[in-house]
Amino acid sequence: MDDQPRLMHSTHGVGMAGHPGLAQHMQDGTGGADGEGRKQDIGDILQQIMTITDQSLDEAQARKHALNCHRMKPALFNVLCEIKEKTVLSIRGAQEEEPPDAQLMRLDNMLLAEGVSGPEKGGGSAAAAAAAAAAGGGGSDNSVEHSDYRAKLSQIRQIYHTELEKYEQACNEFTTHVMNLLREQSRTRPISPKEIERMVGIIHRKFSSIQMQLKQSTCEAVMILRSRFLDARRKRRNFNKQATEILNEYFYSHLSNPYPSEEAKEELGKKCSITVSQVSNWFGNKRIRYKKNIGKFQEEANMYAAKTAATATNVSTHGSQANSPSTPNSAGDSFLCDQPDATST
DNA sequence: CAAAATGATTTATA
DNA sequence: TATAAATCATTTTG
Numbered sequence: 001m002d003d004q005p006r007l008m009h010s011t012h013g014v015g016m017a018g019h020p021g022l023a024q025h026m027q028d029g030t031g032g033a034d035g036e037g038r039k040q041d042i043g044d045i046l047q048q049i050m051t052i053t054d055q056s057l058d059e060a061q062a063r064k065h066a067l068n069c070h071r072m073k074p075a076l077f078n079v080l081c082e083i084k085e086k087t088v089l090s091i092r093g094a095q096e097e098e099p100p101d102a103q104l105m106r107l108d109n110m111l112l113a114e115g116v117s118g119p120e121k122g123g124g125s126a127a128a129a130a131a132a133a134a135a136g137g138g139g140s141d142n143s144v145e146h147s148d149y150r151a152k153l154s155q156i157r158q159i160y161h162t163e164l165e166k167y168e169q170a171c172n173e174f175t176t177h178v179m180n181l182l183r184e185q186s187r188t189r190p191i192s193p194k195e196i197e198r199m200v201g202i203i204h205r206k207f208s209s210i211q212m213q214l215k216q217s218t219c220e221a222v223m224i225l226r227s228r229f230l231d232a233r234r235k236r237r238n239f240n241k242q243a244t245e246i247l248n249e250y251f252y253s254h255l256s257n258p259y260p261s262e263e264a265k266e267e268l269g270k271k272c273s274i275t276v277s278q279v280s281n282w283f284g285n286k287r288i289r290y291k292k293n294i295g296k297f298q299e300e301a302n303m304y305a306a307k308t309a310a311t312a313t314n315v316s317t318h319g320s321q322a323n324s325p326s327t328p329n330s331a332g333d334s335f336l337c338d339q340p341d342a343t344s345t
Numbered sequence: 346c347a348a349a350a351t352g353a354t355t356t357a358t359a
Numbered sequence: 360t361a362t363a364a365a366t367c368a369t370t371t372t373g
Binding site: 231233234235236237238259280284287288291292 | 361362363368369370371
């Protein structure tokens with residue numbers, strides 16, 4: 001509360017009172033019978049204007065009143081207006097049109113996408129409970145973690161909104177304060193509405209840069225939260241034995257071309273109770289790891305070859321199973337483009 | 346506990 | 360856009 005007038009003092013109070021040609025100008029206008037006395041008089045007034053904001057509030061109020069009632073005031077004001085008229089050009093030149101900041105837009109978009117700055121759904125902690133209750137039955141394991149995430153997210157959102165509101169309020173408060181101040185001062189020195197507008201713009205820019213910091217750190221918090229809760233690598237579960245079995249069966253029985261079609265992936269996913277993308281992940285990992293070290297997988301390959309052979313023969317003719325577990329190694333593995341060192345033998 | 350295994354993500358490529 | 364390859368973050372194993 002004490003700081004604000006001082007700020008205004010530093011930005012506006014000094015610049016205009018110290019005009020070099022002022023005293024001379026005044027003297028010319030008044031004919032100069034007792035010029036010395038007037039000069040002194042005007043000097044006093046200017047001095048008072050310059051120091052007015054350094055004084056206590058009551059003192060300043062009294063001083064202002066005295067100034068306003070001073071007989072020289074209208075004339076002095078006119079002169080100040082005249083001087084202002086001449087310098088206003090330089091002010092107009094200093095208008096920089098800022099394009100909407102790309103960084104700020106990115107932050108806004110992200111906050112909106114993460115549901116931080118959007119409309120709040122439910123009532124804070126109630127939202128988490130609702131989310132947990134909504135997804136009953138199936139993936140209960142997943143939804144518990146998810147609700148935890150939502151709870152944390154709504155916490156972040158609440159802090160964000162509280163802070164944002166605080167800044168907004170502070171900004172408005174400060175703006176009205178400055179505007180009142182300027183309006184008041186415009187009785188003593190010339191201030192056009194445009195200048196006030198400009199000042200308000202400056203204040204808003206300052207505050208929005210503060211808001212941007214808030215948005216920045218909120219984004220960081222959300223990112224950390226995401227990586228903590230939503231990154232699937234952090235809560236990886238191995239597939240159950242049966243699923244692995246099914247996938248391996250397919251892989252080794254299609255070893256020459258282990259690239260299941262979209263439909264095949266869907267079917268495998270259904271059989272293994274995993275998603276299609278999990279099937280894709282599995283085959284991607286399997287292909288690269290098989291190719292990288294065929295020797296290590298030889299045993300597994302033989303095993304599954306034997307297994308599929310056995311089931312095949314079981315289905316067709318229940319009798320003979322004397323098929324040797326032919327190693328499906330170099331059986332036209334077109335997916336093995338180049339062979340790295342097949343370590344061990 | 347260290348190393349191996351493993352599912353998921355990221356990056357590069359055709 | 361699907362895949363290869365590298366990498367990450369866990370789980371399993373010895």
